[in-house]
Amino acid sequence: MTRMLFAAAVALAAAVAFAFLLLPIVAIFLQIPIGDLFAQLGSDVFRDALFVSVKTTLIAHASVLVFGTPTAYLVARRRFPGRSAVLTLIEMPLVLPPAVAGVGLIAAFGRFGLLGDELNALGIEIGFTQTAVVLAVAFVESPFYLRGAIAAFESVDPSLIGAARTLGAGPWRVFGRVALPLAAGGLGAASAVALARGLGEFGATLLFAGSLQGVTQTLPLAIYAQFEQDFDVALAISALFVLVGASLLLTFRILGWVRFLSTSPFRPAASSSL
Amino acid sequence: MGSLSFDVAVPARSFELALALEVGAETVALVGPSGAGKTTALNAIAGLVRPRHGRVACDGEVWFEAERRINRRPEERSVGYVFQEYALFPHLNVERNVTFGGRRSDGLLERFRIAHLAKAKPTQLSGGERQRVALARALARNPRVLLLDEPLAALDPHTRGAVRAELHDLVHELALPTLLVTHDFEDAAALADSVGVLVEGRLRQLGAPTDLLARPSDPYVASFAGANLLPGEAFPGPNGLTEVRLALGETVYSTDVARGHVTVSVFPWDVTLEREVPAAESALNHLTSEIVSLVPVGNRVRVRLSTLTAEVTAASVERLALRPGGRVIASFKATQARVHGGTYGSP
Numbered sequence: 001m002t003r004m005l006f007a008a009a010v011a012l013a014a015a016v017a018f019a020f021l022l023l024p025i026v027a028i029f030l031q032i033p034i035g036d037l038f039a040q041l042g043s044d045v046f047r048d049a050l051f052v053s054v055k056t057t058l059i060a061h062a063s064v065l066v067f068g069t070p071t072a073y074l075v076a077r078r079r080f081p082g083r084s085a086v087l088t089l090i091e092m093p094l095v096l097p098p099a100v101a102g103v104g105l106i107a108a109f110g111r112f113g114l115l116g117d118e119l120n121a122l123g124i125e126i127g128f129t130q131t132a133v134v135l136a137v138a139f140v141e142s143p144f145y146l147r148g149a150i151a152a153f154e155s156v157d158p159s160l161i162g163a164a165r166t167l168g169a170g171p172w173r174v175f176g177r178v179a180l181p182l183a184a185g186g187l188g189a190a191s192a193v194a195l196a197r198g199l200g201e202f203g204a205t206l207l208f209a210g211s212l213q214g215v216t217q218t219l220p221l222a223i224y225a226q227f228e229q230d231f232d233v234a235l236a237i238s239a240l241f242v243l244v245g246a247s248l249l250l251t252f253r254i255l256g257w258v259r260f261l262s263t264s265p266f267r268p269a270a271s272s273s274l
Numbered sequence: 275m276g277s278l279s280f281d282v283a284v285p286a287r288s289f290e291l292a293l294a295l296e297v298g299a300e301t302v303a304l305v306g307p308s309g310a311g312k313t314t315a316l317n318a319i320a321g322l323v324r325p326r327h328g329r330v331a332c333d334g335e336v337w338f339e340a341e342r343r344i345n346r347r348p349e350e351r352s353v354g355y356v357f358q359e360y361a362l363f364p365h366l367n368v369e370r371n372v373t374f375g376g377r378r379s380d381g382l383l384e385r386f387r388i389a390h391l392a393k394a395k396p397t398q399l400s401g402g403e404r405q406r407v408a409l410a411r412a413l414a415r416n417p418r419v420l421l422l423d424e425p426l427a428a429l430d431p432h433t434r435g436a437v438r439a440e441l442h443d444l445v446h447e448l449a450l451p452t453l454l455v456t457h458d459f460e461d462a463a464a465l466a467d468s469v470g471v472l473v474e475g476r477l478r479q480l481g482a483p484t485d486l487l488a489r490p491s492d493p494y495v496a497s498f499a500g501a502n503l504l505p506g507e508a509f510p511g512p513n514g515l516t517e518v519r520l521a522l523g524e525t526v527y528s529t530d531v532a533r534g535h536v537t538v539s540v541f542p543w544d545v546t547l548e549r550e551v552p553a554a555e556s557a558l559n560h561l562t563s564e565i566v567s568l569v570p571v572g573n574r575v576r577v578r579l580s581t582l583t584a585e586v587t588a589a590s591v592e593r594l595a596l597r598p599g600g601r602v603i604a605s606f607k608a609t610q611a612r613v614h615g616g617t618y619g620s621p
Contacts, residue, residue: 159361162322165348166355167375168415177374181365 028238040236048214049222049237056130056218057198060137064145064194069187072149073179077161087150094143101139102207109135110208132209133216141198148190152183185255192252196245278419278451282328282338284318286311290326291318291475297451302480303466304455305498311475312455313358316421319453320355321348332418332451354417354450358424360408362396368407369393375415386410401429402437409444420445420452426461438464459498463487471495487541493614496539501612502582504538508616515558515608522581526559527608532616544610545584547577548603549594559611561604565596579604 029037040046075086093101108114109126119126126132156179164178180187202220209216211225219237226233281294291311295302304312317323318338319330327340337346362371369392372379383389386406396404405425412420425441426434442465445452456462462469463483470480471494479491490496493503504520511517515527518538526538551560563579568591570576575591577584584604596602 157361159357159359160363162317162320162348163355163357163361163363163411164374165322166320166351166353167411168349169374170349178363182363 025242028235028242031235032232036232037236037239040230040233041240043230043233045213045217045222045226045233046237049217049219052130052133052214052216053199053218056133057137057195060134060141061191061195061198063134064138064142064198065191068142068145068149072146073153073175075146076150076153077179090146090150091143093140094147098140098201098203099207101204102136105132105135105139105204105208127208128210128212128216130209130216133205133218136204136208137198137201140201140204141194144197145190145194148193149183149187152186152190153179155186156182188255189252192248196248199244200241276333276418276449276451278319278330278332278453280319280328280330280338282315282318282325282330284311284314284323284325284328286314286475289475291315293472293475293477294328295453295470295477295480297453299449299451300467301445301452301454301465303462303469304453304472305457305459305462305469306472308457310472312457312472313423315472316355316423316453316455319351319419320353320421321346321351352415352418353421354412354415354419355421356405356408356412356423356425359428360396360404362404362407362411364396367393367395368399371396371407372410372414374411377414377416379410379414382410382414400433402433405429405437409441413448418450420448420450422452422454424456425454426456426458441465459483459486459500471498490539490612490614493537493539496537496612496614499541501539501541502545504540504582506536506538508532508534508536508613516613518611518613522561524561524581526561526611528611528613529609530611530613532613534616536616537614539612539614540582540606540610542576542583542585543574545582545586545604545606547584547586547590547594547596548605551603552605558608559606563602563604565598565600565602567598568596577602 075083075090096104106113106127109119109132110116111120111125111127126135160178160182161174164174169177200220201218202224205216205218206221206224211217211221213222213225217225219241223234223237226237276299278297279295282291284291287309289311291314293311293315304315306312314323318325321337324345325338325340328338329336329340330338332352336342336344337351338344363374366374368388369379369383372382372388383392386409388403388406388410391399391403391407396407399407405428408425422441426438429437438461445454445465454462454465459469466483468481469483469486471478471486473494479486479495481489486495487499490499490501497503504518504522504526506518506520506522506526508516508518510533511527516530516532518526518528518536520526520538528538561579561581563581566578566580568575568577570588571585573588574585575588577586577591577596579602581604590596594602
């Protein structure tokens with residue numbers, strides 16, 4: 001009897017949770033007819049925002065990969081004093097409200113910020129430009145990539161690295177032929193999560209870059225701008241995000257499984273005779 | 275002829291490994307319990323861990339010397355290393371694993387009977403095949419030193435014997451300085467010219483396998499060689515023998531001289547089993563025991579008793595009608611009972 005009661009309670013809780021999570025997502029598609037929904041994607045606001053979003057996110061994401069991958073490799077492979085402090089620092093943007101990230105970026109790179117004079121002297125203006133969008137997106141998505149990438153490199157069996165070295169491989173070859181291919185699955189997953197977070201970046205961008213249509217107005221900012229003017233456009237962009245997000249998760253899951261099956265054939269090395 | 279010499283101190287988890295060895299064109303096995311520092315020793319030679327101080331040299335070429343701040347990178351030493359569990363690159367096929375070092379696999383795949391597996395991934399191989407790939411890969415760069423870390427541990431008992439015989443022939447044919455790490459005394463005895471027993475980072479004894487069997491220097495070594503260990507109290511006994519009152523309650527005699535807290539070691543194959551204490555019998559030590567279990571090992575049977583373990587022929591088991599739960603007399607000679615510890619020490 002109590003057993004059945006428990007099962008019923010768990011089932012009810014699960015049903016409420018699923019319904020709560022699913023309802024807003026489904027609702028986006030049910031507010032207006034699907035045909036009308038996607039007709040909204042022809043609007044100027046949408047096309048400008050799409051262009052800004054794709055351009056800034058790609059640049060930001062590429063920079064995160066280029067600088068983040070070696071950083072993650074270094075942190076994963078080395079044990080050095082202050083390592084846990086570094087790990088905590090890397091995760092800081094995760095726990096900060098995006099608005100705080102925006103304030104921080106203004107305080108660092110804004111006209112009157114920490115590097116303001118230097119940047120002014122070089123004739124570089126960052127605030128309220130696409131560069132500001134790129135910085136905001138990169139800042140906010142970095143920890144998502146770094147965290148996953150560090151875990152991916154840490155999961156590469158150290159004896160494989162050791163084997164490569166005793167076989168004459170220098171640091172470039174160890175990285176390129178062993179560490180990178182074996183961490184590829186985890187790196188791809190981290191990259192996908194970070195990319196999704198970058199595309200959705202809102203708060204830091206709004207504060208640091210503003211919301212100028214065609215210049216700094218990204219898709220999430222366009223949703224906010226259209227929210228009061230033309231709710232249908234806001235709905236359409238939201239629907240697009242749902243589809244992109246779902247396909248990202250789906251590919252990542254499929255790829256993730258394939259990767260997992262093909263690159264971890266061995267039990268973790270037994271520490272039996274260290 | 276090649277030679278490897280090293281004398282290193284390497285910090286390990288709870289102790290420091292301190293090991294010095296000269297290895298000519300021969301195989302030296304390092305045996306010992308888990309966490310004794312065996313793999314650390316190999317890693318120090320390969321350059322994968324940095325010793326706190328000491329020296330590693332091969333053919334007179336210095337690979338590491340703390341005082342002169344010499345520390346060659348692993349890729350600049352000439353080491354063929356077969357890792358525990360083999361550490362084959364899971365994303366590369368057999369051929370690419372073997373040629374990873376940059377040399378061509380000319381003849382190696384054929385020599386190790388893995389040519390037909392050239393395009394297979396390591397996951398698709400059996401334990402024995404993986405071991406051959408790991409050996410081929412380690413030898414592809416013509417190393418001057420061979421390091422083998424538990425090369426047989428990942429194999430099932432069925433293939434292990436055959437692979438051990440192959441490995442024996444290979445290392446003798448190569449005539450390279452070879453260090454073999456194992457926790458199995460039988461593997462060490464079968465493959466190595468000499469065996470070093472490493473316990474908590476210290477070499478307890480180094481000698482030919484037969485020396486270790488005949489004269490184990492302490493209880494650890496005796497137990498690694500497969501001996502029974504019986505703690506007790508030693509006193510001077512009759513006829514110049516040492517009398518040991520075992521913790522089990524029985525008394526045994528040994529020709530070794532000792533006094534005080536001691537451990538008596540006796541090998542299972544030196545123990546004979548009888549139904550009754552024989553009248554005219556040279557064995558001086560008799561332990562009345564209960565039979566716990568009978569496990570066939572090859573052509574012998576390991577008989578676990580309440581007192582110790584004996585190894586006898588299947589014919590004896592049949593003749594004596596040994597059954598678990600039955601009683602039996604376990605006998606061994608005073609000359610076969612080694613006494614370790616105590617105040618006088620052992621020979």
